[in-house]
C-alpha cells in the first residue's frame with residue numbers, strides 16, 4: 001500500500017456509535033505508534049540535529065533545559081463544558097460533549113519533508129499524556145466556536161506537556177476551532193502538541209492556532225490535516241509572542257474539490273522566534289490552495305517561513321497560490337522566507353511570492369501631512385498590515 | 395493685513411540638483427493664488443517643500459507662515475498649524491479605512507491644538523455633511539484609503555479631507571487633472587464653499603477652465619524653477635491661448 005492510500009484510509013471514520021467509541025478508547029482499533037528510538041523529548045531533539053529544517057533552532061539548549069523536565073501524570077477529574085476544552089500540562093481537565101479522551105489513536109504515516117515526519121510528531125504520537133478527539137457528527141453545523149486551551153504551567157518545576165488533539169468533521173459538518181496556547185510559571189516549560197484534522201467530504205473546518213506565550217514557555221507543534229472531496233479547511237497560525245514557537249503544518253488534499261486556505265500572522269518583539277513550516281500536498285486533480293503568511297518583526301526578533309507546495313503527478317488542474325509578506329521594523333530583526341514549489345503535474349496554476357520590507361515612506365508622509373505624528377503613522381500602517389489577517393479569523 | 399504666507403527667495407532641490415531657483419511669493423488671508431507652468435517646472439516640488447517632504451533639500455531662502463518659520467516644522471506640525479496639501483497623486487493605503495484615517499487625522503490635529511477629540515456622533519455628522527459637499531458616496535468611508543479609487547474619486551477624497559480639516563492654507567496640486575466636467579464643478583464648488591476671509595489657497599493647475607470656477611486673485615507662471623510672470627485671472631486666458639513659449643523668448647526669463 002502506498003503512503004498516500006494509507007493516509008486516505010486513516011482519514012476515514014472507523015465506525016459510528018458507542019461501541020466504536022469504546023473500542024477506540026481501549027485502543028483496540030489501532031496499535032499505538034511503535035516508533036523506536038524516540039521515547040523521550042531529548043531523543044526527538046537529537047533526531048533533528050543537523051537537519052536543514054531545524055537550522056534556526058537552538059537544539060542543544062533544548063536538551064540542556066528540558067533534558068530532565070517533568071511530565072504531569074495525575075489524571076485530573078474531567079469537568080465538562082459546552083464549548084471549552086482545557087488541557088493543562090498535557091492532561092485533559094475539561095471537555096465538551098463532542099469530545100472523548102482516547103487511550104490510543106491511529107499511527108501517523110510519515111511523509112518525508114513534512115510535519116508528519118518531524119521527530120516531535122513521532123514523540124507526541126507515541127508519548128502524549130492525553131489524546132482528545134473532537135468529532136462533529138455528519139451534517140452538523142456547530143454554531144459556537146470550540147476553544148481548546150492548551151496551558152503549560154511551570155510553577156514548581158521545569159515541565160513538558162505533550163498533547164495530542166484530533167478534530168474530525170464528518171461529512172457535511174462544519175466547525176470553528178480556536179487552539180490557544182498559553183501558560184504561566186517561573187520555570188522553563190515546553191508545550192508539545194500534535195493536532196490532526198480530518199475534513200470529510202463537503203465539510204468545513206476553520207482552525208486557528210494562537211500562540212501567545214510567556215517568556216518561560218516554548219512551543220513545538222505539528223498540525224496534520226486530511227481534506228476530502230469538496231471539503232474546505234482554513235488554518236490560521238497566529239504567532240503573537242513567545243520566546244520560541246515552531247509550527248509544522250501539513251495539509252493533504254486527498255480528493256478532488258478539496259480546498260485549503262492557509263493564513264499566518266507573526267508579531268514578534270525582543271528576541272522572539274516564530275518558525276513556520278507549511279506543506280500543502282496536492283495529491284489528486286482539481287484541488288485548490290491559497291496561502292498567505294505575514295510577519296511583523298520588531299527589535300531583534302526572527303521569523304522563518306518555509307512554505308512547500310507539492311503538486312503530485314496525478315494532481316492535474318491544481319490551483320495553488322502562496323505568498324509571504326514581512327515587515328522588518330527592528331534594526332536586528334530577521335526574516336528567512338523560503339518558498340518551495342515542487343510540481344510534477346503539467347496542467348496546473350501555481351504562483352508564489354515573498355516580499356520583505358519596511359513601511360512605505362510615501363504612505364508615512366501622506367499620513368503625517370494630515371497631522372499624524374510619525375509614531376501614529378507607523379502604528380496605523382502596521383495595524384493595517386496586520387488587520388487583513390485578523391479580518392480573516394473566524 | 396498680516397500676510398499668511400511669505401516665501402522669500404526660496405531655492406530648493408533634490409539629490410544635488412536645484413529645482414526651485416529663487417521663488418518669492420506672498421499670500422494674504424482670503425486670497426486664492428493660481429500657479430501655472432509647463433511640466434517639470436517645479437510646481438509639485440514647491441508644494442512638497444511647503445508641506446515638508448524630507449527628500450527635498452532647501453538650499454536657501456525662507457518660508458514664513460503665520461509669522462513662524464515653516465521650514466523648521468515637521469510635516470505633522472505644519473498640518474497641525476493649518477497647512478494642507480491636496481496631492482497630485484494621493485497614495486493608496488490598503489487596510490486603513492477612510493473613516494478611521496480621517497478620524498485619526500482630525501483628532502491628531504485637534505489634540506495638537508489642545509482640543510478634545512470630536513465625539514463620535516458629531517464626527518459622523520460632520521463626515522456625512524462634508525462628503526455630500528463633494529458628492530462622495532458614504533460607502534467610501536469603509537473602503538481602504540484611496541485603494542482602487544478612480545482618479546476622480548481620489549481627488550474628491552482629497553477635497554473631502556480638506557473639508558474635514560478646515561485648513562488655513564490649502565495647496566491644491568492639480569486637483570482638477572483627471573476630472574470630468576461634472577466632477578470639476580463639484581470639486582470647485584466644494585473648494586469655494588470652504589473659502590473664508592481668513593484662509594487662503596494656492597491652486598496649481600494646467601487648465602484655465604478650473605479658474606472659471608475657483609476665481610483666483612493672482613495668477614503666477616512658474617518656469618524652470620522661477621516665477622516669471624504674475625497677473626490677474628486674465629493671464630490664465632492668455633496662457634491658454636498662447637502657451638508658454640513666448641515667455642521663454644521675450645526676455646522675461648532671467
Ligand SMILES: Nc1ncnc2c1ncn2[C@@H]1O[C@H](COP(=O)(O)OP(=O)(O)OP(=O)(O)O)[C@@H](O)[C@H]1O
Nearest residue numbers: 408413431432433434435436437438439440449482
Ligand atoms: N523626487 C525627485 N527625484 C528626482 N527628480 C525630481 C524629484 N521630484 C522632482 N524632480 C524633478 O524636478 C523637476 C520638477 O518636478 P515637479 O514635479 O516639481 O514638476 P511639476 O511642475 O509639478 O510638473 P507637472 O506639471 O508635470 O506635474 C522635474 O524635472 C522632476 O523630474
Ligand SMILES: [Mg+2]
Nearest residue numbers: 437438439482
Ligand atoms: Mg506636478
